[in-house]
Each structure stands twice: as C-alpha cells, then as structure tokens.
Amino acid sequence: MTEKLGVLLVDVPEPRMWEYTYVELDEDRGRVSVEQTEVVGVVSQFGYKCTEEEAKKYPQFRWVSLEEL
Template sequence: MTEKLGVLLVDVPEPSMWEYTYVELDEDRGIFSVEDTVAVGVVSQFGFKCTQEEAQKYPQFRWVALEELK
C-alpha cells in the first residue's frame, strides 16, 4: 500500500487575499519558500509534496492530502 501524498499549507490570519499559502521547494537550489495563490492547481503542481508521516517534521505547517484540496 502506498501512502497518500499531501502538501504543507501555512495558516495565515484573516483576511487574506489568497486562498492558499503553501510551502514550495526549489529542488535545484534546495531552498524552501512560502508562496501564495488562489488556484488549487498551482498548489497541487508546485507545493512541496510529502507523506503525513514526513510532515510531522514540520509542525508549524498544516498537512493536507492532495485529494482533499478544494
């Protein structure tokens, strides 16, 4: 059985002009950044993907399974 992949979201105070604030990894440089978007497809494509178990290393972020993104 394969584990579900998800992305790390950042909870920001309301009001926010963005629907999603997420963690992105620049694999070429090995640098994480926080990005904003209103498009779920952008989060699915560019968000740092990890399992729920791996996400426990980053308790400051909220893990959401890819299929649960709306």
C-alpha cells in the same frame, strides 16, 4: 499500499489576500519558500509533497492530502 501524498499549508489569519499559502521546494536551487495563490492546481503542482508521517517533522505547517485540496 502506497502512502497518500499531501502538501504543507501555512495558516494565515483573516483577512487574507490569497486562498492558499503553501510551502514550495525549489530543488534546482535547494531552497524552500512560502508562496501564495488562488489556484489549487498550482498548489498541487508546485507545493512540497510529503506523506502525513513526514509532515510531523514540520508542526508549524498544516498537512493536507492532495485529494482534499
């Protein structure tokens, strides 16, 4: 069975400017950044993808499966 993939979201207090604040990995530069968008497709395309088990290494972020976005 294949494990579900998800993305890491950053919980931002209200009032917030953007719907989604997410972790993005730039593999070309080897850097991680926090990005913001209103478009769920951007999050699912560019967000750092990992399994729920891998996400436990980053308790400061909230893991959400791609299907739940």
